[in-house]
Amino acid sequence: MFDIGFFELLVIGVVGLLVIGPERLPETLRTLGLWWGRLKRGIQNTRTEFEQQIGADDIRRQLHNEDIMQRLNSSKDAIARAVGENVDDIQGSMKDVENSLKDVSDSLSDLDNASDTTPSKTGEADHKIGSDIPADDTPAADTPNNTTESSISAEPQEGAQRKPSDSGRH
Structure with missing residues (x-):
């Protein structure tokens, strides 16, 4: 207030x-000290009363809240932009993957169509990879991959002899 050194x-x-x-x-x-104190208290009371009349506290609070809301909105906009960019990148990647899968599927179907129409050099028709049916369409009873229900069954077949140890368990 006063610049007194x-x-x-x-x-x-x-x-x-x-x-x-x-x-x-x-x-x-x-x-003089008492008068000075009274003067300071009077000025403070006048200032407080004036601020209450014009609503300075409410104005300060409202300005502070508006500032906070602006910060929140700018943060929200920044996050929305970042998420939007990421979503666009992800969608682009998904389209690339879909196109790649479509190309692979087309290639496989072309390859499958080509193998179905082309006869093999030995004169037999080609068969699909992993198929257990031989090319000449006869049942393969002696092949190791072809297992029948009777060979897997735990019950002994008719005419099969029982071992002596089996009879003791029953």
Whole structure:
């Protein structure tokens, strides 16, 4: 408020000592301190009352809330942009994968069609990979991959002999 340094205070003290005298100076300083305090309290009360009348606290709160809302909206927009960019990248990658899968599927179907129509060099028709049916369409009873229900069955077939150890368990 006032820019009073140490030298100015010293000058005021010396002048006060000479004018008022050493006997009345402490009482005068106490009175001035009380008046100063009352003046400060009065200014503070006036300021508080004025701020209440114009609603300065509400205005400050509203400005603070608006600032926070602006920050939140800018953060929300930044996040939405980032997510949108990522979604676009992901969709582009998905389209690339779909196209690749379609190309592979087309290649496989072309290859399958070509193998179905082309006879083999030995004169037999080609068969699909992993098929257990021989090319001449006869049942393969002696092939190791062809297992019948009777060979897997746990029940002994008619005419099969029982071992002596089997009869003791029943």
